[in-house]
Amino acid sequence: MELCDLPAYELMRLLRQRKISATEILASCLARIETIDGRPGSLEPGEINEEDQQTVHAFITLTDDRARAQAMAVDKKLAAGEDPGRLAGVPFTVKDIFCVQGTRTTAASRILANFVAPYTATPVARMEAEGALMVGKVNLDEFTYGSSNESSAFQPCPRNPWNPQRVPGGSSGGSVASVAAGEAVLSLGTDTAGSIRQPAAFCGVVGLKPTYGRVSRYGLIAFGSSLDCPGPIARNVTDAAMMLQVIAGPDAHDSTAANVPVEDYLAQLEAGVKGLRIGLSPDYFKITYPDERGEYVQQAVPQEFEAAVRHAADLLAKMGAEIIEDVPMPNTRYGIPAYFVISRVEAASNLHRYDGVKYGYRTMEPVRDLNEMYRKTRAEGFGPQPKLRILMGMYVSAAQYSEQYYQRALRVRTLIRRDFDQAFDPNGKYRLHALLTPTTPTTAFPLGAVYGDSVLMQYADQLTVPANHAGVPGISVPGGIATDGLPIGIQFLAADYQEALLLRIARAYEQATEAESWRQLKPMVLQR
Amino acid sequence: MSEFIDRSTFDHLVHLAALELSPEQAEYLLRELNNQLKAIRELEAIPLDADLPVTLHGVPYTSSISPTLRSDDWQPFDRPQDILAQAPQAEDGYLIVPDIPHTTLE
Numbered sequence: 001m002e003l004c005d006l007p008a009y010e011l012m013r014l015l016r017q018r019k020i021s022a023t024e025i026l027a028s029c030l031a032r033i034e035t036i037d038g039r040p041g042s043l044e045p046g047e048i049n050e051e052d053q054q055t056v057h058a059f060i061t062l063t064d065d066r067a068r069a070q071a072m073a074v075d076k077k078l079a080a081g082e083d084p085g086r087l088a089g090v091p092f093t094v095k096d097i098f099c100v101q102g103t104r105t106t107a108a109s110r111i112l113a114n115f116v117a118p119y120t121a122t123p124v125a126r127m128e129a130e131g132a133l134m135v136g137k138v139n140l141d142e143f144t145y146g147s148s149n150e151s152s153a154f155q156p157c158p159r160n161p162w163n164p165q166r167v168p169g170g171s172s173g174g175s176v177a178s179v180a181a182g183e184a185v186l187s188l189g190t191d192t193a194g195s196i197r198q199p200a201a202f203c204g205v206v207g208l209k210p211t212y213g214r215v216s217r218y219g220l221i222a223f224g225s226s227l228d229c230p231g232p233i234a235r236n237v238t239d240a241a242m243m244l245q246v247i248a249g250p251d252a253h254d255s256t257a258a259n260v261p262v263e264d265y266l267a268q269l270e271a272g273v274k275g276l277r278i279g280l281s282p283d284y285f286k287i288t289y290p291d292e293r294g295e296y297v298q299q300a301v302p303q304e305f306e307a308a309v310r311h312a313a314d315l316l317a318k319m320g321a322e323i324i325e326d327v328p329m330p331n332t333r334y335g336i337p338a339y340f341v342i343s344r345v346e347a348a349s350n351l352h353r354y355d356g357v358k359y360g361y362r363t364m365e366p367v368r369d370l371n372e373m374y375r376k377t378r379a380e381g382f383g384p385q386p387k388l389r390i391l392m393g394m395y396v397s398a399a400q401y402s403e404q405y406y407q408r409a410l411r412v413r414t415l416i417r418r419d420f421d422q423a424f425d426p427n428g429k430y431r432l433h434a435l436l437t438p439t440t441p442t443t444a445f446p447l448g449a450v451y452g453d454s455v456l457m458q459y460a461d462q463l464t465v466p467a468n469h470a471g472v473p474g475i476s477v478p479g480g481i482a483t484d485g486l487p488i489g490i491q492f493l494a495a496d497y498q499e500a501l502l503l504r505i506a507r508a509y510e511q512a513t514e515a516e517s518w519r520q521l522k523p524m525v526l527q528r
Numbered sequence: 529m530s531e532f533i534d535r536s537t538f539d540h541l542v543h544l545a546a547l548e549l550s551p552e553q554a555e556y557l558l559r560e561l562n563n564q565l566k567a568i569r570e571l572e573a574i575p576l577d578a579d580l581p582v583t584l585h586g587v588p589y590t591s592s593i594s595p596t597l598r599s600d601d602w603q604p605f606d607r608p609q610d611i612l613a614q615a616p617q618a619e620d621g622y623l624i625v626p627d628i629p630h631t632t633l634e
Binding site for chain 1: 533537538541542544545546547548549553556557560561563564566567568569570571572574576580581582583584585586587589592593594595596597598605607610611613614615616617623625626627628629
């Protein structure tokens, strides 16, 4: 096994014992990138050839020089007997939606393709301060608007390491692909409707969406400001806990970063699940979506998804957890319709700043005046998904429609929150410590199968988006391999700021399944 | 409440959004907008109590967890040239833009 395939906790142990160096760890990741990533995403990709279809394409910008300097600094500290930090020598990637000073920060959009950030996002700064090595900026859906990464202006877009003909999910697709393929050990993603958990499920890794406000959004290019959550992506629960420990906490630069003490996520990690109440809800074993005629149809999630969740429940019960069946979460189905309204209003508001004046792209066409410059710049700079969000956001928040759409969606959001309040109420009927669900209704779909149908694409997030409306934390962990050879993700959701509990439950499940045969399977790109 | 976005409303939105669209892109976006609107309509069927409040953030912000407000002090950025260097056109510390249209108010 290569160093790049080891867990972060193991790398740090070997590093502190001076058996390996940070420079060697980094070299291992860079060699893996060289072998399997193929060419990075670009605005002028030309034809996507045969070779492109077999490689991962996680990256937009490789920052190997930055990472080498960081690795040397870690090795120097170790040699001097100094503490190199809580993530010393661990290579990580950053979704290219976070500003990192001196790096191109593109949001996977032509309109920011030449933008070099003048400052660094808080979670990235905290990781670098603890000795982590920033290997590069990874691809995503344009401005995070998608669930497959196909909407990126930088092509070839990322592909699923388990099967490169499948999407990695999104929007943190480059993040999960880079971690699943051993190009990095950790990645920093964001989750607005499921954008950490859904791709983590598709690529067989661990993805944690913290409570809204648990991790600072300073330096994150905003999408839905009331929904966006930065969070860790890792190959195991312990690594995710170590990363969250570093990035969580209040921040003077973000007034929504809650002033809540950060728990010790590692102290309770191995404490088991004895006495914990874990719920199952029938509302998470089905999805509701509009068919071609706009009629709503309900469909059960695939049998093997429900089986993976029930298997997890059985294992947890054997370890002493109490499984509570039939927890009602009746407003789950309204998560997507409400999201179509709320996220679009917030996105439209956030996208007005891209005007060709202060930074980013400006049209090269001759223009008569400022207004024409705005129009041509935005027409050429934005792809179809940002345009769709601007137009929908403006429509549903217009004075004459706001009551009917935006205000109504915000009240439906209250109902979604109440589902969770009732499930987790310590004096209520269910008194859950966590809810256990499938993360997604399908495994990773083929490239081209959904892209273009903006409604169907959004419904990929049906089981993840309620946690964003409610603000509660959620974690997706690998829960098996489906008959199509692709990973299945299972999700645990908990009450506000209960990340320590979530990680502890996820860790217990991980331990209980360590010997299962599917754990031995490796992504296709690593089998060559 | 069954209206769809018609072409003239769409064109007005495009104008307000400071966009220009090719005919093919306009056709795609208008179709997708109306498809999304169909999905959004599901909200109309939900019975809502008259006194049901809106939720702006899922997690309630109380005085105990909201960060204390900092004083409104001017904090200079130490590398203003890095910010100005990002402007498509700048001169002597000013951002340059094409002619700004003026309308004389009556």
